[in-house]
Amino acid sequence: MCDHGDERLFSHRCPKGQAAGAEAGVHSLIIGVSNYPPRPRSLWHLPFKPIPFRNIDGAALGAAKFAQFLDGRFREPTGVSVHSIRLLLSPTEEERRHLDVPEALWTEATFHETRRAIQSWYRDCNNNEGNFALLYVAGHGLVLSGGMVPLTFLGSVNQEGEPCSQSINVYMIEEAMKFNRAQSNIFFFDCCATSDIANKFPVHCSPGSGIGLPLPSSGTETRRHVVAVRSARTGSDAYSAGANKGTAFSELLLPLMNTAGALLDGFFTVTVDRLDEDLRSGFSQYPEARGQEPRIDGRMPTGINRPVPPPTFHLKLVATGGSSIEFRILNESGQSIAEGVVGGRYAEMELPSGRYRIVKNEQGVDIPWGDLDLEMDRTIYL
Structure with missing residues (x-):
């Protein structure tokens, strides 16, 4: 001991x-x-x-x-x-x-x-x-x-x-x-x-x-x-x-x-x-x-701290082109964790740090926007 x-x-x-x-x-x-x-x-x-x-x-x-x-x-x-x-x-x-x-x-x-x-x-x-x-x-x-x-x-x-x-x-x-x-x-x-x-x-x-x-x-x-x-x-x-x-x-x-x-x-x-x-x-x-x-x-190649729980960051989604955009956010397992519509202005949310995939829906068809590594507050233009 x-x-x-x-x-x-x-x-x-x-x-x-x-x-x-x-x-x-x-x-x-x-x-x-x-x-x-x-x-x-x-x-x-x-x-x-x-x-x-x-x-x-x-x-x-x-x-x-x-x-x-x-x-x-x-x-x-x-x-x-x-x-x-x-x-x-x-x-x-x-x-x-x-x-x-x-x-x-x-x-x-x-x-x-x-x-x-x-x-x-x-x-x-x-x-x-x-x-x-x-x-x-x-x-x-x-x-x-x-x-x-x-x-x-x-x-x-x-x-x-x-x-x-x-x-x-x-x-x-x-x-x-x-x-x-x-x-x-x-x-x-x-x-x-x-x-x-x-x-x-x-x-x-x-x-x-x-x-x-x-x-x-x-x-x-x-x-x-x-x-x-x-x-x-x-x-x-x-x-x-x-x-x-x-x-x-x-x-x-x-x-x-x-x-x-x-x-x-x-x-x-x-x-x-x-x-x-x-x-x-x-x-x-x-x-x-x-x-x-x-x-x-x-x-320190492995980093200094791995906080538990991981921090939460602010994500802002902004619609481009003047029209509303439906979206879904998927986690690494492919599960949908957030969805909604970006209207005339923007949509905001708080998410734990991590790797996500953003999918847009246009006329009933899912179109991948891309992957997102959320490591800080982010603004994404769809």
Whole structure:
């Protein structure tokens, strides 16, 4: 049996009666930090003046919503089930009023608990080569030119004489996961980037700062597939969608994790290309902000998510030629699932994503219009 001792997990579904690692699973670690208490007077005497990190409403709430999504509508496309979800949060007081996750299911994102969770998550991921490792981190972060995220900061960053020691070394974790037995990795980094340090490490930081994972002294990379989704907007106004909503990134990402896809092997599946395209398009509606707009690196040939039930899209049928047109819509089995008449304007309906055939009826004769892959809202001219 899987044994996590006294560790608090948001969700834990190890197969009953089996030893840890006997069956591949999705192991996820989700961290959201919004609360950054100010620097205490006892540190005012220090010679360097670290950048004061202020509260950013939304990071913790967005992370909590992502955990709920994983526990509900996430389905790994090859059938690997979710085995564990660890959720670490540091919410602001305003966010706490909007969190609908019981405190018994999440852990405060302190330095000790974060380090413990990262190590435990790594061990779980490492117990089967078929595992799917997922990491989501939101909060203040350091972003270098080119979009690399080396550090994200814990809420205690203002409280210590060595601020960068109070960070998650995302770069080291990404590097260490290359040698983990989990052959599929996906990372989400939702950072509020500080403009003063956006293009370089602070002088008092080093590439080895913060909480990381040990790198092997030798060996070859075992990972087969990796996807990294990175967003870093500068300034809390550009980053936060509000204490009652989440971040700008999480507000866009979560719906798209159900709808930004295509039909793969006959099933609607969220794909890297569509997610990348729709994230960029979605952020174009926001005021322009400095930093790194969402970008996705890497490939996942099987897709990212196969939502159950599949999403529903809007289909609009428009008559051409000025006359009414009778129509039928058939599913892949040839069964008629919708029929009607497109009159002077149009006909509208909602259908689950899938492959359909549209048939027109003219003077009592069925005339195939063609096949339709419904992967998004569509308008069809008959």
